Amino acid sequence: MNRPRVSVFVGLSLDGFIAGPGGDLSWMEPYSTDSPEETGYGHLMDSIDTLIMGRNTYEKVLSFGAWPYPAKRVVVLTHRPLDSRHGEMAYAGLLENLLDRLKRQGSRHVYLDGGESVRQGLAGHLVDEMTLSWVPVILGRGIPLFDAALCPSMWKVKEVRALPSGLVQTVYSCPHAEAAER
Amino acid sequence: MNRPRVSVFVGLSLDGFIAGPGGDLSWMEPYSTDSPEETGYGHLMDSIDTLIMGRNTYEKVLSFGAWPYPAKRVVVLTHRPLDSRHGEMAYAGLLENLLDRLKRQGSRHVYLDGGESVRQGLAGHLVDEMTLSWVPVILGRGIPLFDAALCPSMWKVKEVRALPSGLVQTVYSCPHAEAAER
Numbered sequence: 001m002n003r004p005r006v007s008v009f010v011g012l013s014l015d016g017f018i019a020g021p022g023g024d025l026s027w028m029e030p031y032s033t034d035s036p037e038e039t040g041y042g043h044l045m046d047s048i049d050t051l052i053m054g055r056n057t058y059e060k061v062l063s064f065g066a067w068p069y070p071a072k073r074v075v076v077l078t079h080r081p082l083d084s085r086h087g088e089m090a091y092a093g094l095l096e097n098l099l100d101r102l103k104r105q106g107s108r109h110v111y112l113d114g115g116e117s118v119r120q121g122l123a124g125h126l127v128d129e130m131t132l133s134w135v136p137v138i139l140g141r142g143i144p145l146f147d148a149a150l151c152p153s154m155w156k157v158k159e160v161r162a163l164p165s166g167l168v169q170t171v172y173s174c175p176h177a178e179a180a181e182r
Numbered sequence: 183m184n185r186p187r188v189s190v191f192v193g194l195s196l197d198g199f200i201a202g203p204g205g206d207l208s209w210m211e212p213y214s215t216d217s218p219e220e221t222g223y224g225h226l227m228d229s230i231d232t233l234i235m236g237r238n239t240y241e242k243v244l245s246f247g248a249w250p251y252p253a254k255r256v257v258v259l260t261h262r263p264l265d266s267r268h269g270e271m272a273y274a275g276l277l278e279n280l281l282d283r284l285k286r287q288g289s290r291h292v293y294l295d296g297g298e299s300v301r302q303g304l305a306g307h308l309v310d311e312m313t314l315s316w317v318p319v320i321l322g323r324g325i326p327l328f329d330a331a332l333c334p335s336m337w338k339v340k341e342v343r344a345l346p347s348g349l350v351q352t353v354y355s356c357p358h359a360e361a362a363e364r
Contacts (some may be wrong), residue, residue, distance in 0.1 A: 172318055
């Protein structure tokens with residue numbers, strides 16, 4: 001593969017929203033009681049060298065206070081200027097080209113985060129693994145993970161976990177990615 | 183409860199579609215290899231006395247050939263005349279009133295099927311249990327299960343199963359329904 005491995009790790013409502021209207025995440029809070037070991041988030045963070053996220057996700061992360069990715073390369077997909085405070089870089093080009101560049105810089109595993117970025121990755125067949133954590137909530141409206149611009153794609157179930165909080169977590173891998181690994 | 187118990191049992195794509203454009207179900211076929219015992223469909227059919235479905239679902243069922251519900255009461259939610267061939271009845275009123283009438287007729291457990299009917303049930307807080315079978319496919323477009331008219335609701339995970347076909351099945355119960363059962 002001429003690019004690093006790309007993983008998606010995202011929580012979503014039963015009706016497919018990763019956030020409520022205006023980016024609201026409060027509905028997820030009752031289900032945030034699992035440890036990073038239980039959710040596999042810890043394992044993912046140990047395994048990746050780079051995060052790629054959209055501007056909205058980046059701003060959300062900044063609003064949390066402490067920067068959660070001190071030891072990682074972080075690239076923000078944005079066309080607007082970025083006031084880099086933790087070494088994060090702005091990138092305004094195609095995700096595919098970014099991944100190519102990261103590969104040449106030695107990146108082996110990328111965590112792709114945020115609705116628009118994930119959709120860009122899916123549309124470009126650039127996602128190798130997708131961990132979906134279904135929150136047992138019907139939200140009605142909000143920011144969707146998927147959209148109508150995506151072509152049909154088939155995935156392979158790698159793992160299914162019912163977490164103590166009530167999250168149902170499924171790890172899907174792209175069959176093509178699996179073939180590439182062999 | 184002044185109505186029969188109401189269960190939903192539906193397969194959907196990762197992006198929340200119960201059928202492709204024009205009602206296409208061919209994308210589900212590779213994942214239809216589990217037995218009714220494995221999926222729990224057999225158990226559900228043994229347990230219910232009545233099916234309620236929308237007109238589109240009804241027409242789809244008719245197109246399959248043999249009538250699959252010979253021993254069940256079937257009510258079709260429709261405003262158009264129905265050429266009843268297997269004892270099925272048309273109903274044009276509110277789902278809530280239909281459930282009340284069914285209860286008085288001795289119904290104890292109803293299977294509510296079809297996107298519009300399920301949404302009507304969810305909007306009216308009339309669904310007690312929801313079995314979602316996630317097909318490992320991103321479809322892009324089609325007929326959605328959920329819509330923006332739904333109010334937020336929280337559910338309880340009752341069971342999670344990874345089926346041999348690749349389906350991931352989660353049974354959700356409505357916390358209020360559980361309280362009513364106790």
